[in-house]
Amino acid sequence: MSEEIANASTNVPRSMLVSILLNGVLGFSMLIAVLFCIGDIEGIIETPTGYPFIAIFVQATQSVGGSTGMATVIVILGICATIAFVASASRMTWSFARDHGLPFWYYLSKVSQALPGITSTIRHPPQTLLTWNIDMLMTVSLVGTGRTPKFNPSRLDSHHRHDILPPRSHQHRLLHRLQRRHLPDHQRSVRFLLPRLRFAPSSPNRRLHLPPQLRNEPKDRHRRR
Amino acid sequence: MLAPPSSRRFLSYITGESYHAGSTTTTHRIPGWLNVIGWQALAASGAYLCATIIQGLIVLNHPDYNFQRWHGTLLLWAVICVAVLVNTVISSLLPKIECVILIVHILGFFAIMIPLVYMAPHGSASDVFTLFLNQGGWKTTGLSFFVGLYGNVFAFLGQSPDVDSMKTDG
Numbered sequence: 001m002s003e004e005i006a007n008a009s010t011n012v013p014r015s016m017l018v019s020i021l022l023n024g025v026l027g028f029s030m031l032i033a034v035l036f037c038i039g040d041i042e043g044i045i046e047t048p049t050g051y052p053f054i055a056i057f058v059q060a061t062q063s064v065g066g067s068t069g070m071a072t073v074i075v076i077l078g079i080c081a082t083i084a085f086v087a088s089a090s091r092m093t094w095s096f097a098r099d100h101g102l103p104f105w106y107y108l109s110k111v112s113q114a115l116p117g118i119t120s121t122i123r124h125p126p127q128t129l130l131t132w133n134i135d136m137l138m139t140v141s142l143v144g145t146g147r148t149p150k151f152n153p154s155r156l157d158s159h160h161r162h163d164i165l166p167p168r169s170h171q172h173r174l175l176h177r178l179q180r181r182h183l184p185d186h187q188r189s190v191r192f193l194l195p196r197l198r199f200a201p202s203s204p205n206r207r208l209h210l211p212p213q214l215r216n217e218p219k220d221r222h223r224r225r
Numbered sequence: 226m227l228a229p230p231s232s233r234r235f236l237s238y239i240t241g242e243s244y245h246a247g248s249t250t251t252t253h254r255i256p257g258w259l260n261v262i263g264w265q266a267l268a269a270s271g272a273y274l275c276a277t278i279i280q281g282l283i284v285l286n287h288p289d290y291n292f293q294r295w296h297g298t299l300l301l302w303a304v305i306c307v308a309v310l311v312n313t314v315i316s317s318l319l320p321k322i323e324c325v326i327l328i329v330h331i332l333g334f335f336a337i338m339i340p341l342v343y344m345a346p347h348g349s350a351s352d353v354f355t356l357f358l359n360q361g362g363w364k365t366t367g368l369s370f371f372v373g374l375y376g377n378v379f380a381f382l383g384q385s386p387d388v389d390s391m392k393t394d395g
Contacts, residue, residue: 026334031377033338035353037345045360048288049281057337058285060345068282070340073333075282078275079304080326085271086308087319089264096261 269301270379272308276300 038044039059047055053074057067276297283290311322363369 026331030334030338032353033342036348036350037341038348039346041358049284051278051281054278054281054285056345057341060341062344064285066340068286070337071278071282073329073336075275075278077326077330077333078271078278079307080322080329082268082271082275082304083308083311084323084326085264085268086305087312087316089261089268090312092264093261 268308269305272301272304273297275304 034053034056037060038056044052044055044059049055051071054067054071057070058064061067061070277300279300280292280297284292312319315322357366357370359366359369361369361372363372
C-alpha cells in the first residue's frame with residue numbers, strides 16, 4: 001500500500017506514529033472512563049447481547065434506544081475498519097502474488113482482464129484478487145458457526161510487512177549484499193511455531209473499541225548507505 | 226532485510242519477506258503465507274465483530290429474537306460485501322473515505338464518552354485500580370489478567386506475536 005502513497009518514506013512512518021498516539025490516548029482514556037462507569041459487574045458479564053460494553057451503556061444511560069445509538073457508532077467504525085482491513089489484506093496478497101510467492105499467483109496478480117502483471121494498483125484495483133479475497137473471507141467466517149455455542153473464530157494475527165522499499169535500482173544491490181543462507185533458521189522457526197497453534201481461552205470482559213488503523217509501527221528500519 | 230546484520234535473521238521471520246527474491250521454493254515462502262493468511266483472518270475477524278455487535282443490538286431491542294449463529298455469519302458476509310464493494314467500485318475515493326472515518330472516529334469518541342461519564346453512577350477509584358476479579362476460574366488472578374489482556378491487545382493493535390490462536394470460553 002505504501003507504493004500508492006506520495007513521499008512514502010516520510011508519510012507512512014508519520015501516519016503510523018500519529019495513529020498509534022491518537023488511538024492510544026483515546027483508547028486508554030475511554031478504558032478508564034468505562035471502568036469508572038461499571039455498575040453491576042455480574043449483570044454486565046451475564047448480558048444476553050454477548051458484548052459487555054452494550055450492557056455498560058444500558059446500565060449507564062438507562063435507555064435502550066440511547067445505548068443502541070452509541071453502539072451503532074461503534075458498528076459504523078467497525079465497518080469502516082473492515083473496509084481498511086480488506087484493502088490492506090487484498091494489497092498484501094496481491095503483492096505476494098506479484099512476487100510469485102503464492103499458489104495461483106498468475107491469476108491473483110492480474111489487475112485488469114487484458115493486462116496481467118501490472119505493478120501498481122493505483123488506477124487498477126485487482127478485481128480477480130478481491131473476488132478471491134471475498135471467497136476466502138467467507139470461508140474463514142464459517143469457522144464461527146461451529147457446533148459449540150461458545151466457539152469463537154480463529155484470530156490469525158500476523159506481523160505487518162514492512163513496505164518501505166528503496167527504489168528498484170538500489171534493490172538489487174542490497175539484495176546481493178544481503179544474500180545469506182538462512183534456511184536452517186527458517187526451518188527451526190517454523191518447527192518452533194507450528195506446535196504452538198494452541199487453544200487459548202478468551203477474555204471474560206470483551207470490551208472492544210475498533211480503531212480504523214491502517215498501519216502499525218515498522219518492525220525494521222530502512223538504513224540509507 | 227534492510228536491518229543491521231545482528232538482527233536480520235530474527236527479523237526475517239517477523240517481516241515475512243523472503244530474502245531470496247524470485248525463489249519459488251516453498252520453505253522460503255512459509256513466513257509470507259502466514260502473513261497473508263493472518264491479514265485475511267484479521268479482515269474476517271473485523272467483519273465478525275461488526276456482525277455480532279449488530280446481532281447483540283437486535284437481541285437488546287427485540288427480546289423475542291431467536292439467536293442463531295448462522296445469522297451472524299450472513300451479517301458477516303454482508304459486511305464483507307460492503308467492504309469489497311467500497312474497495313472495488315469507489316476505490317479511488319479511499320483516501321477521502323479514510324479522512325471522513327478519522328473525523329467520525331474522534332467525534333464518536335466524544336459521543337460515547339460524554340453520555341457515559343455524565344449519566345453513569347461513578348464507581349470508586351479504589352475499585353477501578355485495585356479490584357481484580359477472577360470470574361473465569363483461572364488458577365491465579367495474574368493468569369486471568371493476561372487472558373483478559375489478549376482481547377484488548379487485539380483491539381488496540383490488531384496483531385500479536387502468536388501465529389494462530391483459537392478461543393473458547395472457559
